[in-house]
Amino acid sequence: MTLHTVDLRTTGQFPALLLDYLDQKPSLEAFYSSFPALENFQEVIAKKSSFDAAKRKTLVDVLETQYKGLPHYPDFSLLLDEKTFTVTTGHQLNIFTGPLYIIYKIITAIKLARALKEAYPEYNFVPVYWMATEDHDFEEIASFHLFGQTHKWTGEHKGAVGRLNPKELEVILKQLPDKPLLFAKAYLENNTLADAVRCYMHELFGQYGLISIDADHADLKRSFLPVVKEELTTSICEKLVSQTTSELNALGYHTPLNAREINLFYLDDNLRERIVKEGETFKVLNTELSFSEEEILALAESRPELFSPNVILRPLYEEIILPNLAYIGGPSEVPYWMQLKGVFDHFNVPFPALMPRNFALYINGHQSKKARKLKISYKDLFLDEVALRKTFIERNSERVLDLNAEKEEFDKVFDAILSKAVAVDQTMLGAVKAEQTRLLNSLKQLEKRIVRAEERNHESEIEQLLGLKNKLFPNGIAQERYDNLLSFYINDPEFIQKLYNAFNPLDFSYNVILEE
Template sequence: MHCQALPLASTGAFPPLFLDYISQKAQLQPFYGHFPTLANFEKQIALKSSFEARHREVLVEVLERQYSQLSSKPDFSVLNDSKTFVVTTGHQLNIFTGPLYVIYKIITTINLARALQAAYPEYRFVPVYWMATEDHDFEEISYFSLFGKKYTWQTQQKGAVGRMIPRELGEALKILPERVPVFEKAYLQCHNLADAVRCYMNDLFGAEGLVCIDGDDDALKRLFLPVIKDELTSSHAYTLATRTTQQIEDLGYHTQISPREINLFYLEEGLRERIVKEGEAYRVLNTDLVFSEAEILAIAEEHPKRFSPNVVLRPLYQEIILPNLAYIGGPSEVPYWLQLKGIFEHFEVPFPMLLPRNFALYINAANRKRAEKLGVSVEQMFWDDVKLRKTFVEKTSTASLELTDEKKAIEKVFVEILSKALVIDKTLEGAVSAEKTKILNSLDNLEKRLQKAEERNYETEVNQLLGLKAKLFPNGALQERSDNFLNFYLNDSTFFQKLFTHFDPLDFSFNILTEDETEADHEDNLLNELEQKK
C-alpha cells in the first residue's frame, strides 16, 4: 500500500472556512482555543484538568450500564482518574456505519489517542465515539451503498433514531453479497439502534480502546440541567451564537448552522420536536403539548432526559459530561464549532481543540492499473469531467486542437485594419472592433468543434477515463462520502489495519491510498453474487 498526501486545497472539495482554519489564518483565531498540535495538547490538558470528579463518576456509572449487555467491554474505571482524558468524534447512527468517512473518523480518533499516549505517557487517553442517538433525521441514516447498490431501511418508526428497533434490517442482511456476522448480531439481537451501534462498534474497534457513549441518558442529562434551565428562561445561546455567526460571515465566510431562541427539542418515545416560546407559553411543535414556564421547568427538574439539545447546544453537552481534549470532525463540523466559542465562555466550559478527521481516496490495484494505462494522475482525477476530458484529449491527440496562433494572427491583422480605418474615419473604430470580436468568437467555436471531433476519435479512451472517475468518485462526490467500508473490507480483512498504519491524525492532508499489487479477484465474485440476488 502506497500513501500519497495531497494538500486539501488542491482537491477543490473543501469550503474556504475549513481550509482557512487548518491554515491558521489570523482572522479566525478569536473563534477557537488552542490549534491542534502535539505540543498544544499540554496546554489543553491543563485547561481540562479542572473537570469535576463527580462528572467522572456519573460517566463511569452510565457507561457500565450502557455496556452491561456486552460480553466484552473496556475498563471504564480509568475514567475516574483525574489524569485520564478522552478525545472524541461523533456521528449519526447510519445503518451499516454509512459512508466511509465515519470509519475514517473513528480511526483518526483512535490514532490520536495513541499519539497522545506516546507523547504524554504520564496521562491516559481514551478514544470516544459520541453516538447521535437523539437525532431524528431518519432519512439521513436510512441507507448505505455497497458495490454500487443502494440499500434502504423502510420503517414507520419515528422519533429519536437511537430508540428505534433495528430488527427490520434483517431483510437487508439477507440480500447482502456476503454474510456479515458483526451486523447480524447487532441488528437481530439488540433491542434498539443505539445498542446495536454500540455492539458492532465494540466488535470492530473495542480492542483498539474505543468507547461509545449514548447521551440519551437521564443521569447525564442531569449534569446538563443548569444549561437546560438557562436555555428555557433566557436566550444566551442564541444571542452569543448569533453574534459570532455574524462576525464570521462579516469576514466573507458561509456558516453552517443557525441558532434558535430555544435550542432544545422535547424528547419522548416516538417524538422529538422543537420547543418554541409563544408569549408566556412553551409549545412543542407538531403536538398539542403546551406548558407554562413553571410547568416546563418542573418537567426539566424531574425528567431532564426529555430535553434534547440541538446542534447549537450538543457540543456543550458533550464537553460538560466528558473530560474531553479534542473533537475530531469533518469539513462541515469543524466550521460550525467555530460559531459556538462564545457559548462555552458564557458557561465557563473549556473549548476543545478542533481536529480535522483524516481524508482518503482508496484506489485498488485494478483501478490503479487503469489510471496508469490512461496516463492520468491522481491529482487530475479531482478535476471536473469537462476539464478532465479536455486535458486528456489534448495530451493524447497528435493533432493541434488550439487555434492560439491563428487568433494572434487575426489580432495582428485587425491592428493594421484599425490603423487604416482611423486615418479615413475615426468613427469606424467600433465597427472594426465588432468584426474582430465576431471573427475571434467564430474561432472559439471552431476550436470547441475541433475538440469535440477529436474526443469522438478517442471516445473509447474517454469513456474509460470517465468510467474510472465514476468508480473513484461515485455520484460525482468524494468516494468517502458515498462508498461503505464493506466495499473494501469484504475483499481485504486488513483494510482497517492499512488505515491505522497510514492515517496521521495531525497531518491535515488528503491521503491517496493505492494498492501496490493485484488482490484476488474477490470483488468481482461479490458483484456477481449481488447481481444474482437482485
C-alpha cells in the same frame, strides 16, 4: 499500498471557513481556542485538568452499564484518573455504518489518541465515538449504498433513532450478497439501535481502544441541568450564536447553523419535538403538552432525561460530560462549532481543539492499473468531467490542438489593418475591433471542434476514463460520502488496518490511497 496527499483547496470540495481556519488566518482567532497542532495540546490539557471527579464517576458508571454483556470491553476505570482525557468524534447511527467518512472519523480519533500518548506519555487519551442516539431524523440514517445498489430501511419511525428496534433490519440483511455476521449479530441480538451500533463498533474498533457512548441517559443529563434551565428562561444561546454568526458573515463566510429561541427538544418514547415558548407558556410542538415556567423547570429537575439538546447545545453537552480535549468533525462540523465559541465562553466550559477528520480516496489495484494505462494522475481525478477530458486529450494527443499561434498572427494582421483604417478615418476603430472580435470567436469555435474531433479519436479511452471517474466519484459524489465500508471490507478484512496505517490525524490533506 502507496499513499499520496492532495491539498484540500485543489479538490474544490471544502468551504472557505474550514480552509481559512486550517491556514490559521488571524481574523478567525476569536472563533476557536487552541489550534490542533501537537505542541498546543499541553495548553488544552491544562484547561481541562479541572474536570470534575464526580462527573468522571458518573461517566464510568454509565459506560459500564451500557457495555454490560459485550466481551473484552475496555477498563473504564482509567477514566477516573485525573490524567485521562478523551478525544471525540460523533455521528448519527447510519445503518451498516453509512458512508465511509464515518469510519474515517473514528480512525482519525483513534490515531489522534495514539499521537497524543506518544507526545505526552504521562497522560492517557481515550478515543470516543459519540453516538447521536437522540437524533430523530430517520431518513438520514435509513439507507446505504453497496455494490451499486441502494438498501433502505422502510416504515414509519418517530422519536430518537437510538431507541428503534434494529431487528427490523433483518429484511436488508437477507438482501446482501454476503451476509455479514458482524451486522447480523449486532442488529438481531440487540433491542435498540444504540445497543446494536455499540456492538458492531466495539467489534470493529474495540481493539484500538474506542469507546462508544450513548448520552441519552438521565445520570448524564443531570450534569447538563444548569444549561437546560438557563436556556429555558433566558434564550441566551440564540443571542450568543447570532452575534458570532453576524461576525463570521461580516468576514464573508457562510455559516451552517441558525439558533432558535429555545434549543431543546422534549424527548420521550416515540417522541422528539421542539420546545417553544408562546407568551408565558412552554409548549411541545405537535403534542398537547404545555407547561408554565415553574412546571417545566420542576420537570427538568426531576426528569432531566426528557430534555434533549439540539445541534446548538449538543456540543456543549458533550464537553460538559466528557474530559474532552478535541473534537474531530467533517467539513461542515468544524465551521458550525466555530459559531458556538461564545456559548462555551458564557458557560465557562473549555472549548476543545477543533480538527477536521481525515479525508480519503481509496483506489484499488485494478483502478490504479487503469489510471496508469490512461496516463492520468490521482490529482486529475478530482477534476470535473469537462476539465478531465481536456487534461486527458492534452496529455495524450500527438497533435497541437490549440490555435494560440494562429491567434497571435491574427492579432498582428488586425493591428496592421487597424493602423491603416484609422489613418484614413478615426471612426473606423469600432468597426475594425468588432470584426476582429467576431473572427476571433470563430477561431475559438473552430478550436473547440478540433478538440472534439480529437476526443472522438480517443473515444474508447475517454469512456474508460469517465467510467473510472464515476467509480471513484459515484454520481459525482466523493467516494467517501457515498460508498459503504462493506464495499471494501467484505473482500478485504484488512481494510480498516490499512486505513489506520495510512492516516495521520494532524496532516490536514486529502489522502489518496493506491493499491498497487
